[in-house]
Structure formats: structure tokens, C-alpha cells
Amino acid sequence: MYSLEVDRVNKYYDSFHAVKDVSFSIEKGHLFGLLGPNGAGKTTTMRMIMNIIIPDSGSIRLFGEKFQEGHKDQIGYLPEERGLYPKMKLINHLQFLGELKGLSSNKAKEFSLQWLKRFDLSKWQDKKIQELSKGMQQKVQFIGTIIHSPSLLILDEPFSGLDPINTKFLKDILLQLKEAGKTIILSTHLIDQAEKLCDDICLINRGEVILMGNLKEKKSEFGHNSIIVKIDGGRSIIKNLNIIQNIENYGNYMEVQLKEHIQPGELLNLLVENKINVQKFEVTETSLNQIFIELVGNNGNDQNDFDN
């Protein structure tokens, strides 16, 4: 049973081909990561799922059916660009958002109060939105997305602008919702987040799908392991070793890929021979970040965009 099936969808903005033949489907109850650098076509894809933008070709099926206006009541959508009416009172605003999702005005108020309590915002319920801090407004926005307990959640960059405490808070809520059987689509350019949370991923670059499927499978499919190395000095020596395929320097540590058929022990031996002070040496599976940089990097030079 798929909550969402996107089939060969295309979207042009004038001559710009924003989304090219994108297809993916999401199983019910899965947490799906839509990844890609800024401007890859993630937001356009999500807007097409919500029928805010109409695709030029291809089809989108929700809960196994063609799109109907009524589907919107079963979906919670958090756009990347957050927005609330600044002059409305918090409680009235949430109630309004609830009513727009088809809740009766009483139910909308009841759920608003419940969620405000859970998010520790009850004290502020009669304040105007503009009097709240940015972080609180983010929480209000999120409550507005889930107030009608939708079965499909579409979250566009949900973690942007959140401090670590709120990030963890939101992550916990997402996992709870997932346990409750909700399907969640998460778009992000923060690969670390996606790697920790998602069951499945779809990687988009320049409007095209470049990697898709179960996260674990994809990682093992990608084959060769990485080695996390932390050393004191000697970086110029390690760069010139001929057994090394690629080095990604993260400052505090390096992620190293070796050439085919070379064992990790050989690298360790060489490091010791060269009298380099090794602080950490860990063999691990290739990080999604690494996969991403390889794929996107080969495809173009969008990495710069990607890391900001």
C-alpha cells in the first residue's frame, strides 16, 4: 500500500526544466527523505504533490487515488517558507488552520489547546503571533501542520532555523508520529539528519532523480567502506599515498576511501611507518554525505550550494 506514487512527473518554468521525469513511491508508515541541493526541484515536487502547482506531464496518486480536493484534509504540509498572520492571536490562528483542514470549530479549538499544552505554549495562547519568538513561531507552524492528525505529512526543510533543543524535540515528535503509522516525507539538504531518520531516500539534483530506494540497501550497494581518520599533522603525506582513492577533509577528521582491493590495514601500516600520530582510525560504511558529494560532484559543481 503506497501513500504516494509520483510517476514520471515533469514541470517547466518557461524554458527551464525544473523537474525531469521524477518518479518515486512511498510506502505507508515510512519516513521518506527527499534530498538534494538548493534549487534541485524539491519544493516544486512537493508543491505538485499538494496540487498547488500543476505538473506539465506525469501523474501523482495519493492513497491510491487520483488527486481530489478532499485529500488535502488528510495531508499536513509545512512549506519551506514559513508564514503566519502576524496580528492574529495564537489560539485563533491555530483554530483557523484547523478549520481550513475541515475540522469543526469546536474540534479545532480543542486540538489547538491540546497541542499547545504538549508544546509548552499554553501560556502564550492569547498573545499575538508577532509577539512570539522565532522559535515559538516555528512550533506554532508545526502544530498547524499536524493539528488535524493527517495520515501523510509533507515537511519541507522542517529543521531549518531550529536550535539543537528544538531540533531534538521535533525529531522525537516525528518518530512518534511515524510509530503511530503516519507517512512522512521530509525534504532536507542536511544529509546527516536524513541519514539518522529516513527509511527511504530519493536524491534529486537539477530536477532529476539520481539515487532512490531503501537507505541501508543503497549504502551497502555503494560498496567500498570508508575510513574515518584523525591524525596530528602529516596531512600532506597522507594525501600523496598511492593507495588512496579519495579524501574528504572535514577539519576535525578525514573520511578516506581506498583504491579497490586495498585493505584498511595497509593504510594504518603506512601511517605508522611515516610516524604520523594517529588519534582515531575507524572503518565504517560510506556516509550518505560522501555518496551525495560523489554523485552530485560528478554531475556538476553544486556542492557549494549544498553545504550552506
Add this chain to the structure above:
Amino acid sequence: MTKTISIIKREFKTKVFTKGFLIGTLIGPILMIGMALGPAYFLSISEKKAIEIKIVDETNILFNRLVHTFNDTLDNGELRFILIPVDPLDYKENSISYQQNIEKEKSSVLLVLPDHLIEGGDITFYSKTVSDIDLIQLIRRKINEEINQVRLEQAGFDPEKIKKLTSRIGIKTKKMVKGKAEEKGFGQEFFTAFIFLLILYMTILLYGAGVMRGVLEEKTSRIIEVLLSSSNSFNLMMGKIFGVGGAGLVQYGIWTFLAFTAFFFISGASPKIAQHIQISPNVFLAIIVFFVLGFFQFSTLYAAVGAMCSSQEDAQALSTPVTFLIIIPFIISFTVINDPSSNLAQILSLIPFFTPMLMFLRIILATPPFFEVLLSIVINLAAILFFVWVSAKIYRVGILMYGKRPTVPEIIKWVRYK
């Protein structure tokens, strides 16, 4: 449908429960009543004061006759004009000081009637102000009449016969309303029409632009995408228009109520002033009908303009054409006030954009045939449907576009999108 009602409700509340609405609702009619009563009040004040006319009568025969002619009275029954004879010989010696004295006194004038006046010539009129055309015309007419009489007498006509032959006729203005003649002066008609026209013009402009501001606010605060994920662009646009329009109608409701109450009290307190503001209840019905028609045509266009813009500056520039479509009929209506039955008025009042103000004016001033009124309403409803269709297309695309202002070909392309 229930969602659209939620949108309307929210729009309505945010418009009505504000200080601005309260102030506008209360100050609006006070200003309007002030404008309606002000001129009438000032006219009655200026009439209360008697005017002193110093007459240097070099003909020696006119003064005594003029005393009988200047017999107008003020509201309180006293004479409006006090005629004071000035000895021509004295005046000849001290003419400068006489003229300077006039400058010091507010309500007095000096008339010099030269000795050959009966044969022809000019009177000289000295006054601190020479802008009171009515007064000058009045004096000229009265003196002319007397001189004509003198000339006829000198030609040997019997004074009694002259009186009979030259007796003046008055003019009574009556307006035909549904086969009955109503006694009304042009002045009060003009006032009523002007005040109501002003209210209609202001409300269409303010509420129409209010829709644009609302659309722009939703766009710049980026809440529009959240709204679009719950409802669709057409419902959002129509919800906003109905909500804002509803607030406008509530304001009209309050004003109508206040107007009837105020009129009730004024007619009790001062029937004289109440005469100046005779308004038929139909006028209130008409203004509400034409407000609704006007508001819907302009607010749909304003909604489209709001959707095209990304900032206040854009909105100011792009809304100018729409605003002109409101201002031009308002300016043309000054010609229509003067001649509400002209062909121009008849034709323009059937054309959308012009109908709300011009047909409304015709209804107040000229009672046009009913079928013409009905025709104008039907034409305007059709136009509104068309504007809604076009605006909804522009709104749907524009609302998600940020950045540079769209060009005309781009907008045409938006309308053509499926």
C-alpha cells in the same frame, strides 16, 4: 464550502474588529454630515446679518424708490438691507474717506449712482469683498428694474400700468418622481447627490484597495502556501473578497441606521435644516446595490494586482491603472450631476466601471427608466463574472511568484495556463 466560510469569517473579523474600522464608521458620517450641513449652515449665518448699503444718489430720484424695492427680509423678519443716503456733494468732497471707511466695515457696501444713470451708464460698487456674485446680481437687477420703471414713466406710461406689465414671475422647481411632482430645490439635490457619491467613491476605493493589501500581506508573510495546502486559490480569493465586502456592508448598515436616527432627531430639532437633507430611503438601497457592484468589479481586479506584486512599492505602481478606473468615473460624475439626463450619462451609466457611480447619480437626480437600471445591473454582473474568471487565473499563478514584477505578456500567459 465550510472552509470558504472559515476564510470569510477570518477576513471579516480582522477587518471589523479593528480601531480603524470603528473610527471610520463613526467619523465617516460625522464628516459627511458636516459636509452636508456645513454649507447650508454658513449660508444661513451670512443671511442673518443685515447689509448696510450707502447710496450716493446723484440722480436724486432713485433713492426713495430703492427703499421700497430693497424690501427683502431675513429669517428673523428684519430687513436684510439698510439703505443709508449719502449727500452727493459731501461725497464729492470726501470720496476717498468714504471709500476707505467701506474697507473697515465688514457688512456694508457703497453704491455710487451717477446723475446720467437714467439715460445709461454704470453704477460703481465699493465693498470689502466683491466675490459675492449673488449680492451684486441682486443689486444690479433691482436698480435696473427701477430705472426701467423711471424710463417708462418719463415716456408717459401710467405707473400702475407699468407695474402690471413688468410684474416679475417666480420659478418653482419640481422633480417628477413616479408621476408625482416633488418640490425640491436644485441646491439640496446637488448636496445629497454629492455626499452620497463621495461615500460611494471612498468606500469602493478603500475596500477595493483593502483586498489588495490583504492579498499582498498573505503573499509577503508567506502564509499563502499554507492556505493553498488546505484550500484552493479560487476559494481563497473569493473568501477574501466576500469577507472584506461583508465588512463594507456592515459599515453601510451602521451608517444607514445612524443616518435615519440622525435625520429623525434633526427634523425634530430644526425642520429648517432638515429641509436641506431630504433623502428618500430608496437612495440607501441604491447606494448599497451600487457599492456591491462597484466593490466586486474593483476588488477582483485589485486581488489580481495584489497577487502580481511582491512589495508595497510594486503594488503602488501596478494598482494605479485600477485606481484610475475608479477616479475617472468620479470626475465624470461632476458633469453628470449638472445634466443627469444627457446622452453621455445614459450611455456611460451602462458601462462597467462607470455604472456604480453614474447610474447611482442618475437614480438620485433623474429617475431613469427601470429597465435601464436593471440592464446596467445585468451588464455589471456579467462583467463581474468575467473579472472573477480572469483575476482567479492571474491570482493562481501570481500568488506563488516572487521577485520581479511580471510584464504584460507574462500576465497574458498566466491567464492562458490550463
